[in-house]
Amino acid sequence: MAVTAAESGFDLTLTAEQEQVQRTARAFASEKVLPRAAEIDEQARIPRELISEMGALGFMGICVPERYGGSQLDMLTYVLVAEEINRACASTGVVLCTHVSLAIDPILRFGTEAQKARFIPGLARGERIGCFALSEPASGSDAAAMRTSARRDGDAWVLNGTKNFITNGSIADVAVVFAQTDPAAHQKGIAAFIVEKGTPGFGVGKLERKLGIRGSDTAQLVFQDCRVSAVNLLGEVGEGLRIALSTLDGGRISIAAQAVGIARACLEDALAYAKEREAFGKKIADFQAIQWKLADMATEIDAARLLTWRAAALKDADQDHILAAAEAKLFASDVAVKASRDCVQIFGGYGYLKDFPAERHYRDAKITEIYEGTSEIMNLVIADELLRE
């Protein structure tokens, strides 16, 4: 069964250092990110200096060991930071979460010493941006059905194919790319590669226009006879799917934190509005119908945060966190979507207008049920874990 908080040694008390980092993230998010969130959404781009500032604060390399230029903080501290940034702006939040969880993490866990020394310091400082390229036009949930191919040719691998929906795709300097080396071997033929921007044959295709997280970059990546040096093979041939799936197990914890951040934005904005807006001679916060919505939001956000912290604590303790991460993502994304719907409702007609943040939260929340494994896939993962036991 699921590991309980006590079994995982999970203590709800944050350390002084965790509180300090949380305060720093909250101040940065409210002073630097939140005031630009509407503009980021409207212009569908994130100012590069915001990413550099996250680098300067140590957030872009938050879990990276100091010897590679990182902050060497734990996963729990990272989810505290992720909640704060996503509370301010989910577009900015996903740049951070993708970079930290999906690009840096697999290189740190599966890379050779030479790969880590070469790629991690620049990524950890936020001078370079990372992305993770698994999905394709015809394969998402069924990642093993990928068609991008990798053929060995002397001291290089030659990649051909198209990757779809890649977060940070057009702005990334370093991509972790998955490709099939032997279609007959199916999932045992998949390998992971580190591909740098500027490698001949590696280009950016279509930039996607989206419902929400509009400031975040979502691009197709195209590989046409792209020669990648054999020293850039990440892990072993045949290990690619395991690298991808274990990376997503960790990434889901950060998406759960993103969902908690979005849901908290909904609650805080709805609460403030309900205390100001009047109807029938009263503040709308005086109506029980509004109070119940706010109470449900607060309760569900706390529950989602606890699941997220538990999953982070398990990962920090090097314990199996597949089930805990899937539960946290499944629950927290549902909470975010519901909170965003209630937030719009509490704002009434103004909730439907661009002048207020409620409609942005409504559009942003939905993605948390889709990427890094849809809610249906989370249910499958959870059921698999239960049945396996």
Ligand SMILES: Cc1cc2nc3c(=O)[nH]c(=O)nc-3n(C[C@H](O)[C@H](O)[C@H](O)COP(=O)(O)OP(=O)(O)OC[C@H]3O[C@@H](n4cnc5c(N)ncnc54)[C@H](O)[C@@H]3O)c2cc1C
């Ligand atoms: C904004 C955005 C950013 C993204 N960023 C990245 C990224 O950085 N890197 C990357 O590699 N990918 C990324 N993705 C891709 C994302 O992970 C996939 O969209 C997602 O995994 C779903 O895959 P799909 O879109 O192909 O849907 P499909 O897999 O085609 O699924 C369609 C529907 O069928 C359901 N379904 C599929 N299989 C089953 C099943 N076995 N049982 C029950 N239901 C099932 C799904 O839940 C869904 O409802 C991103 C997507 C978006 C929209």
